[in-house]
Amino acid sequence: MEFNLRSQSLNEANNRNQTLILICGGMAIAILLMTVMLFSQSKIVVLQTPGMPSDSVIERTSMDKGAQRAVLQAVTSNMSQTNPANYEYQKLFLQSFLSPEIYSKVSLKIDARVKQMLAERELGSSYFVFKRYSYDANLNKHFVVGEVHTVNAAKDTMNLYTYEYELEINNYRPVITDILIYPGESMHDTQWIANQKK
Secondary structure, three states, X not given: OHHHHHHHHHHHHHHHHHHHHHHHHHHHHHHHHHHXXXXXXXXXXXXXXXXXXXXXXXXXXXXXXXXXHHXXXXXXXXXXXXXXXXXXXXXXXXXXXXXXXXXXXXXXXXXXXXXXXXXXXXXXXXXXXXXXXXXXXXXXXXXXXXXXXXXXXXXXXXXXXXXXXXXXXEOOEEEEEEEEEEEOOOOOOHHHHHHHHX
């Protein structure tokens, strides 16, 4: 009888060991899958600028158009609002989004503009009113069109400008690699270039 009890106990122990081995194997496979998913995941959600849609997705090398538009509107607005009182802050903000080469050029232009404003005792302010955004896939360029209002004690002057941007995404970060600003609201897109060749 003791032999039967001993055999039964050994069978139960073997069954439990097999169950534990299966559980440990399943956990090892689950951990391996989670590790692979963690290292292969490239999609994160980042809210970086005011006006960016709450469901914007920024990946390692790409960003949806809504997020790109929000970044470019914020950069355009900040460039337009530069004055002697806030230019240091505006330069810090712009440095986050501009490539080093473009930032150097923009920074020098901001310094020159502020110096001119101080020399002319023009201590008013300016602001940007967004009108429209467009992306030209053929040229890989973004266009932001809007009104730049300059306000001083005497009047509010409005001028239309088009801001033309080239944008890359490097390691989840939007980087503006080129800026061209020109008066008017005629975007120099593929259609405009084709019309110029006629």
